Amino acid sequence: MLTSASVSRRLLGRLRDVMAGGGSAQERLNNVVKLIAADMVAEVCSCYVMRAGEVLELFATEGLQQGAVHQTRLRVGEGLIGDIAAHARPLALADAQSHPNFAYRPETGEEIFHSLMGVPIIRGGRVIGVLAVQNRTRRHYQDEEVETLETVAMVLAELVAGGELIRREELLPIDGLAVLPLRMEGVRLNAGLGMGTAVLHQPRIAVQKFVAEDPNAELERLRRALGEMHLKLKELFSSADLAEGGEHVDIFETYRMFAEDAGWISKISEAIRTGLTAEAAVQKVHDDTRLRMNQVIDPYIRERLHDLEDLANRLLQHLTGDGGTAAERDLPDDVVLVCRSMGPTELLDYDRQRLRGLVFEEGSPTMHVAIVARALDLPVVGRVKDVLSKIETGDLVIVDGDNQQVFIRPGDDVQEAFATALVARQAKKASYAALRDEPAVTLDGQHVTLMLNAGLLVDLQHLKDMGADGIGLYRTEIPFMARPSLPDVPAQTMLYRKIIDQAEGKPVVFRTLDVGGDKLLPYWNADGEDNPALGWRSIRITLDRPAVMRHQLRALIRAAEGRELRIMFPMIAEVAELDKARALLDQEVERERQRGGAVGEIKVGTMLEVPALAWQFEQLLKRVDFVSIGSNDLSQFMFAVDRTNPRLAERYDVLSPGMLRFISYLVSSCRNADVPVSVCGEMAGRPLEAMVLLALGVRTLSMSAPSIGPVKCMLRSLDLPPLERYLDTLLDLPDHSLREKLKSYAIDHGVVI
Numbered sequence: 001m002l003t004s005a006s007v008s009r010r011l012l013g014r015l016r017d018v019m020a021g022g023g024s025a026q027e028r029l030n031n032v033v034k035l036i037a038a039d040m041v042a043e044v045c046s047c048y049v050m051r052a053g054e055v056l057e058l059f060a061t062e063g064l065q066q067g068a069v070h071q072t073r074l075r076v077g078e079g080l081i082g083d084i085a086a087h088a089r090p091l092a093l094a095d096a097q098s099h100p101n102f103a104y105r106p107e108t109g110e111e112i113f114h115s116l117m118g119v120p121i122i123r124g125g126r127v128i129g130v131l132a133v134q135n136r137t138r139r140h141y142q143d144e145e146v147e148t149l150e151t152v153a154m155v156l157a158e159l160v161a162g163g164e165l166i167r168r169e170e171l172l173p174i175d176g177l178a179v180l181p182l183r184m185e186g187v188r189l190n191a192g193l194g195m196g197t198a199v200l201h202q203p204r205i206a207v208q209k210f211v212a213e214d215p216n217a218e219l220e221r222l223r224r225a226l227g228e229m230h231l232k233l234k235e236l237f238s239s240a241d242l243a244e245g246g247e248h249v250d251i252f253e254t255y256r257m258f259a260e261d262a263g264w265i266s267k268i269s270e271a272i273r274t275g276l277t278a279e280a281a282v283q284k285v286h287d288d289t290r291l292r293m294n295q296v297i298d299p300y301i302r303e304r305l306h307d308l309e310d311l312a313n314r315l316l317q318h319l320t321g322d323g324g325t326a327a328e329r330d331l332p333d334d335v336v337l338v339c340r341s342m343g344p345t346e347l348l349d350y351d352r353q354r355l356r357g358l359v360f361e362e363g364s365p366t367m368h369v370a371i372v373a374r375a376l377d378l379p380v381v382g383r384v385k386d387v388l389s390k391i392e393t394g395d396l397v398i399v400d401g402d403n404q405q406v407f408i409r410p411g412d413d414v415q416e417a418f419a420t421a422l423v424a425r426q427a428k429k430a431s432y433a434a435l436r437d438e439p440a441v442t443l444d445g446q447h448v449t450l451m452l453n454a455g456l457l458v459d460l461q462h463l464k465d466m467g468a469d470g471i472g473l474y475r476t477e478i479p480f481m482a483r484p485s486l487p488d489v490p491a492q493t494m495l496y497r498k499i500i501d502q503a504e505g506k507p508v509v510f511r512t513l514d515v516g517g518d519k520l521l522p523y524w525n526a527d528g529e530d531n532p533a534l535g536w537r538s539i540r541i542t543l544d545r546p547a548v549m550r551h552q553l554r555a556l557i558r559a560a561e562g563r564e565l566r567i568m569f570p571m572i573a574e575v576a577e578l579d580k581a582r583a584l585l586d587q588e589v590e591r592e593r594q595r596g597g598a599v600g601e602i603k604v605g606t607m608l609e610v611p612a613l614a615w616q617f618e619q620l621l622k623r624v625d626f627v628s629i630g631s632n633d634l635s636q637f638m639f640a641v642d643r644t645n646p647r648l649a650e651r652y653d654v655l656s657p658g659m660l661r662f663i664s665y666l667v668s669s670c671r672n673a674d675v676p677v678s679v680c681g682e683m684a685g686r687p688l689e690a691m692v693l694l695a696l697g698v699r700t701l702s703m704s705a706p707s708i709g710p711v712k713c714m715l716r717s718l719d720l721p722p723l724e725r726y727l728d729t730l731l732d733l734p735d736h737s738l739r740e741k742l743k744s745y746a747i748d749h750g751v752v753i
C-alpha cells in the first residue's frame, strides 16, 4: 500500500514537472488542477485566487463547469471556500452541502458533489487563494490527505504569486484590512516626508526549490543546518562582549526552547518526508505556526512569534546560504526601510543617499535609531502595528512623519498630494538655507545663540551647513551605543578629537555618558528594572562605575589638547552628585598634568532634568559654569509621565502654566547668578515652544539640525517685549495648556511658526 508520504512525493514530483514545463501560467494552472484531481482520486479540483477587494476568484477547475472559471467569485468568509480563506485553515467535509456556510453557485454545477476538502494557499503569512477537491460520494478525507493537499498548495503558491496570473500587488494581506492602498497610523519618531520603495530590513528568505528527490538527503541537510545554527547561537550569546546575566540570557533561553523543541523539528521532518526540500519544510511549518499564532491576542505569545520568526529565518539562512540584511543587497534608488526595530549601526550600514524614510513596528522617539535618523533628516513613523504583515518588498510607501502616518501602495491622488507637499517642503528648506548667514536676532535686537544637538560625526557637517554657533549637546552615548563593546580611552580620545577639530573653534558641550532608561548599551544593561526611566541610568551608572567615567573624562581632556573643553553631567538630582562627578574630573585633570599633558580651560555644567535639583539651585549655581535644561526628561519627571509611552504623549503639555513657570524660575535664577543657561530638549527645536522660551529669557537654544532653519525664521520675525508682557498675563491661569493662546498670538503678530 502506498503511504501518504509516498503519494505526496509522487504528486509533488509531477507537479514540479508541470510547473517547470512550458505554456502560460494559466495553462500550467489548468494542468496542475487536472493532475491533483487525478492523483487524489477526486472528481473535482479547483483553484481560487485572491483578488483585490478580498474576492476569491475561480481561476482553474477540473470537474466543475469551465464556464464558471473567472466568473465565480466569493468574498472572504462567504461559502466554504471563503471560510477556508477567512480562517486560514483547512476544511474536510463528507457532506459539504449541509454545512451552514455552504454557498451554492449554480454556474459551477457543483450540486452533484457531496464532499469537499479545501486548504488555504499561503505565501509570506498571507492567504492568497484556496485549493479544493470535491467528490460525488460522501468521502471521509483523512488527515494525511489534508496534509498532502496543504503541501501541494504550498508549491502552488509560487505559481499564484509569480505575477503572471494576477498582478502581484493584488495579493491581499490575510486580515483583509488592505484593499490595495492602505493608510496606517503610528507615532512620529521624526518629522518629514519621504516616498520610496519598501525594503524589508531583514528580508524574508525566498525559498527557491520546493520539491526534493531524496527525503533522506533533505533530513540530513536539516540536521546539519540545525547543528550549525546551534553553534552560531551559542557563539553569539557567549561572546565576550556580553556581560553576565541580563536580557540576552532570556532571549537565548527562548531561542533554545524553540530550537530544541522536538515538536517543531519533528513537524519540519514530517514535511520533508512528504517530498518538500528542507527549506520549503521550514517555511511550511513556519507559515502554519504563524497563522495559528496570529489569531492569538496574548501579547506574550505574540512576542514569542517574533522569536520563532527569527529562528525560522536563521535556519533558512543556514539552509540556503542566504542571509544578512538588505543593506548588503542591491537597493532601489529610493528606499523606505521597514522593520520591527533596528540598532543605530544597522541604519548606518545603508547608503544614506538612497534612504527616504523609516517605518517601524516598534519604537519610541528617544530610541537610538530615531536619534540617528533625526541626524540624517529621515522621516520616521514608529509603532505601526503589524506593518510587516501588510507590506511587501517593492511596495510604494509614503512616510509622513509630520502627520504620523504611512501610506502603503498609495493611489494617484495621494501621490499627487504628496508631491505637492514635498515641493512646499523643499521651498521652505531653500528659504531656511538662504537664512544661513543671516544673524539670529529678534526684531527688537536680541541675539540668540543657536546650537546643535549632535551624536554622530555627520552632525559636524550640519554645523557648517546650518551656520549653527556650536554644539550645545553632544550625546556621547550614541557612539557608545553604535559599538559592540565599550570603547577604550584611545578610541574615545580619537573620536572626541575629531569632533573638536571639525568644530573649528566653535564650542562643543560634551555630555558624559547618559545611558540607561531606554538608551541601552548592548553590552552593558541594567536588567529587568520596573521603571527604567527612574532607574539605574545616566550619572547614577557612571558614579557607580567611576572607572567608566574617568576613562571618558581622560579621553576628553586628552582630545582637547589644551583647548577649551566643556563638560556637562546629565541627570544630576542633587548637588552632592555634581560634587562627586567633579572630584573625578579633578583627579583626571591632575593625572593629565602629571603626565605632562596640556590642560586648557574646562567649563563644567549640568543638565537640569530632575526637578529636585531646582531646590538646591542656589548651591548648584555657585559650582557650575553653565546649566542646560533638558526639557525631555524634565517634563517626564515634572508630570510623572513616561516619555516613551504613546498613550500619555499628548496628555501633558510643555506649554502648560506649571512647566513654563518652572522654566521661568530656572532662567531667572541663572540670570541673577550670572550663569549661562540653555535649553537642549526637543522643545527648543519647535518654533512655537522656542518662541515661548525666548520670552522666558532663554537666549541659547540647542536642537537637531533640521530645526535650526525654522527656529531662526521664527525668531527673526519676533518682537519680544509685547510677547513677554502677554506671557506674563498667562502664567497664573489655571489652564491645562497655553498652546492655543500662544499660537493665536504668533499668528496675529506675524511670528513665523
Ligand code: PEP
Residues within 6 Å of the ligand: 366, 473, 475, 514, 609, 629, 630, 631, 632, 633, 634, 680, 681, 682
Ligand atoms: C533631555 O532630557 O531633554 C535631553 C536633552 O536629554 P536626552 O533627550 O538625551 O535624554
Ligand code: MG
Residues within 6 Å of the ligand: 570, 609, 630, 632, 633
Ligand atoms: Mg535627558
